[in-house]
Amino acid sequence: MEAKKVEVQLREDIFNVPIKKHVLWEVVKWQLAKRRAGTHSTKTRGEVAYSNRKILPQKGTGNARHGDRGAPIFVGGGVAHGPKPRDYSYHLNKKVRRKALKMALSDRAKEGRITVVEDFTFEAPKTKTAVEFLKSLGLDGQKVVVVIPEKDEVIQKSFRNLPNAIVLPVEGLNVYDILWANHLVITKNALQKIEERLGK
Numbered sequence: 001m002e003a004k005k006v007e008v009q010l011r012e013d014i015f016n017v018p019i020k021k022h023v024l025w026e027v028v029k030w031q032l033a034k035r036r037a038g039t040h041s042t043k044t045r046g047e048v049a050y051s052n053r054k055i056l057p058q059k060g061t062g063n064a065r066h067g068d069r070g071a072p073i074f075v076g077g078g079v080a081h082g083p084k085p086r087d088y089s090y091h092l093n094k095k096v097r098r099k100a101l102k103m104a105l106s107d108r109a110k111e112g113r114i115t116v117v118e119d120f121t122f123e124a125p126k127t128k129t130a131v132e133f134l135k136s137l138g139l140d141g142q143k144v145v146v147v148i149p150e151k152d153e154v155i156q157k158s159f160r161n162l163p164n165a166i167v168l169p170v171e172g173l174n175v176y177d178i179l180w181a182n183h184l185v186i187t188k189n190a191l192q193k194i195e196e197r198l199g200k
Contacts, residue, residue: 001129002136004118006188014198015109017102024107024175027100030092031176042082045070050077097175102198104178115139119149119187125157134165137185145181147173149189170194 010016050070058065066073072080108114115137122129134140143164148155151169159165166177170193178184186194 001120001122001133003120003133003185005137006116006118008116008188008191010109010114011195011199014102014195015106015114017099017106019103019107019110023096023100024103024179027092027097027175028179030090030097031174034089036088038086038088040083041085042079044082045072045078045080048076048078098198100175101173101178104175105184105194105198108178108181108184113182114184114186116186116188116191119189120155121152122154122158125154127158127161130155130158130162130165134162139183139185143180143182145177145184147184147186147190147194149187149193170197 045068048070050068052068052070055066055069056063070077072078105114117137120133131140134142134144141164144166146155146159146165146167148167148169150171152167156167159167166181168174168177170190173194
């Protein structure tokens with residue numbers, strides 16, 4: 001399937017804002033922290049499966065004094081100050097996130113890495129169709145984010161097997177994925193929705 005490019009005028013207040021790297025860094029850091037599972041866990045000396053009997057008398061053996069077998073000093077003992085399950089997410093102001101999204105889009109626009117295409121649909125979920133679509137834009141083999149107006153299972157399944165392509169609905173558009181991509185392909189309808197979302 002061939003993509004049809006569209007000539008459009010990108011809004012200055014969204015696609016041409018000053019870029020502040022520290023703001024982008026702050027938002028990427030926040031996104032990655034939010035994605036962390038935080039399921040890491042270790043057992044303390046109170047949780048390992050050992051008796052808490054003192055392993056040798058305090059005095060008289062000539063050995064160093066020890067308590068039970070589960071002490072952190074022994075192999076197989078508990079871990080001192082080890083990781084426990086925790087939530088890594090934290091709050092980041094909406095205004096900062098919004099600004100960063102505009103900055104990321106502006107960065108790609110300034111480098112000429114945004115292509116706007118006519119809205120499209122695929123008849124059936126086929127990777128071959130997705131490859132042809134990207135080839136027609138000269139983007140095969142590049143890291144691409146395709147932005148569509150809303151979730152479309154057929155389109156998303158078609159691109160799913162391509163390691164260098166991500167399909168995002170407008171509501172899922174984010175700084176990390178924009179900066180990851182070499183190129184953004186945005187449908188005409190999706191562009192309109194982006195302008196509605198960020199141009200308030």
